[in-house]
Amino acid sequence: MIKVSVIVPVYNARDYIIPCVESLTNQSLEDIELLFVDDHGTDDSMDAVRNYAEGYGGKKKFRFLETSSNAGPGVARNVGIDAAEGEYVAFVDSDDWVENDFCESLYKATSRKNADLAYCNLRQDNLRSGSSVELFNPKVNSGDFNEKKHKVFLTQFVSYFTTFLYRRDFLAKNALRFPDTRSSEDSSFLASCILAAERIASVEKSLYHYVQRSRSLSTKVDPTKYRQKLVSFDDFLGYARRHDLYDKYKDEIDFLYIKKAFLMAAQTYVANELKPDPKVLQDEIYAALVKNVPAPLSNRYLKKNFKARKMTKWIARHPRLALWALRRRVRKNAPEA
Numbered sequence: 001m002i003k004v005s006v007i008v009p010v011y012n013a014r015d016y017i018i019p020c021v022e023s024l025t026n027q028s029l030e031d032i033e034l035l036f037v038d039d040h041g042t043d044d045s046m047d048a049v050r051n052y053a054e055g056y057g058g059k060k061k062f063r064f065l066e067t068s069s070n071a072g073p074g075v076a077r078n079v080g081i082d083a084a085e086g087e088y089v090a091f092v093d094s095d096d097w098v099e100n101d102f103c104e105s106l107y108k109a110t111s112r113k114n115a116d117l118a119y120c121n122l123r124q125d126n127l128r129s130g131s132s133v134e135l136f137n138p139k140v141n142s143g144d145f146n147e148k149k150h151k152v153f154l155t156q157f158v159s160y161f162t163t164f165l166y167r168r169d170f171l172a173k174n175a176l177r178f179p180d181t182r183s184s185e186d187s188s189f190l191a192s193c194i195l196a197a198e199r200i201a202s203v204e205k206s207l208y209h210y211v212q213r214s215r216s217l218s219t220k221v222d223p224t225k226y227r228q229k230l231v232s233f234d235d236f237l238g239y240a241r242r243h244d245l246y247d248k249y250k251d252e253i254d255f256l257y258i259k260k261a262f263l264m265a266a267q268t269y270v271a272n273e274l275k276p277d278p279k280v281l282q283d284e285i286y287a288a289l290v291k292n293v294p295a296p297l298s299n300r301y302l303k304k305n306f307k308a309r310k311m312t313k314w315i316a317r318h319p320r321l322a323l324w325a326l327r328r329r330v331r332k333n334a335p336e337a
Contacts (some may be wrong), residue, residue: 002061003031004103004165006090007080009073013094014048016211023097025060029104031084037076038066045094062082074169074185076176081171087111089166095211096162102207104163109201113142116170117193118201122160124276126212132205142201147248153194154252155301159260161190170197174243179235183228183268185261188236191280195245201328226269230288233261237292254293258319262289262296263308266315272328278319281326 006024010017024034037058038046046064053062064084067076077091088110092098100122110118122135136155140149170176174196178189233256240246240253270276289296289312296302297316302309314322 001031002033002086003029003107004088004090005033005035005080005084005086005168006092006103007035007037008092008094009037009038009039009076009078009080010045010049011039011070011073011076011083011223012043013045015042016213017045017048017094018052020094020097021049023100024065024092025056025058025104026102027060027098027103029107029282030059032103033061033063033081035065035080037080038064039073039076040070044167048249060146071180072182072185074189075180078177078180081087081177084168086168089168089171090164092208093210095213095277097209097211098230099205099207099209101205102219104166104202105205105207107205109142111258113199113201114226115142115143115199116197117164117165117199117200118166118203119160120203120208121206121212122163122208124210124212129214135210137163139202139204140200143199145200149200150194151252154191154204154249154256157190157194159184159187160208160210161186161192162210163189164193166193179232181228181232181235183222183225183265184232184260185228186262188232191233191236191256191260192239195249196238198244208320219273219327223272224299225272226265229265229268230285233257234292241271251300254296254299257293258289258296258299258302258312259308260263261292262286264309266311266325267329268323272324276323276327278284281315281322282319284321 030226065079069078081089088107090103100210106118106120119137124135125132137158137160140152176193176196178185237257246253262285266281269280269285278281296312311322314325
């Protein structure tokens with residue numbers, strides 16, 4: 001029986017996909033399948049993987065899938081989910097790599113606790129600076145994912161969805177899929193999974209390596225990206241309401257929307273627009289916030305977060321001041337050429 005299906009969307013990754021593939025074929029857990037989903041890039045990434053597979057003499061099973069046309073990583077991952085045969089599903093991006101015991105450690109953790117989700121830590125490797133930093137999701141005890149743990153995760157989690165292992169029948173039972181957007185689709189998916197999960201497990205090791213390069217899909221300039229973020233989290237809000245979970249976690253869900261949809265959309269807009277307009281911040285991005293969270297400044301979590309509350313107020317009442325502050329933040333965090 002296949003224990004883990006590892007899904008890798010492939011799009012213009014020729015320069016770095018082979019180290020990713022090698023890290024997967026070196027997994028200590030033998031009963032896994034590797035699903036590479038062609039999202040119709042313009043280079044020979046898939047040919048490189050196929051050639052590697054032809055010369056591979058190990059026990060890992062390669063499968064090759066494709067989207068109907070270039071549709072983005074979320075849609076590619078959904079194609080993989082639909083085709084997966086493993087008991088659990090993992091996602092690895094083609095420009096990243098994982099430690100040899102990534103699958104085995106997470107699989108053992110889920111099996112011990114009969115968990116819907118298991119997660120590990122992540123190491124962010126910056127190729128420009130040569131630095132490597134360990135990053136964490138919230139720490140909660142393995143076992144029942146009770147209401148208190150849900151609230152901790154919803155208000156504190158970061159979007160390292162690739163550090164998680166997902167029970168496949170849990171995804172099917174709860175109709176969990178990535179939205180067909182091209183930004184924040186991963187955060188939206190993970191947030192929905194966190195809402196739906198009943199049991200969780202953790203591994204206190206950094207098993208996933210997120211590699212930062214000067215050019216990647218996540219750093220590509222795209223003037224429409226901020227709208228994609230808003231749509232992705234509209235999908236999350238819709239999921240919460242359809243599954244009668246919104247009212248139970250209203251404060252936490254609203255705060256998550258403020259942080260990961262509204263504020264990230266504002267920053268993304270400024271980062272991707274040569275001449276950002278303060279009216280867009282106020283009339284489009286803030287308008288989307290109050291449509292979904294009618295009284296955002298009264299949110300109890302936002303009241304405790306000084307920086308987020310200040311920026312929310314500025315965008316609502318002083319958009320030019322907010323634009324100036326966001327420009328400073330973007331310049332400070334801009335990647336080196």
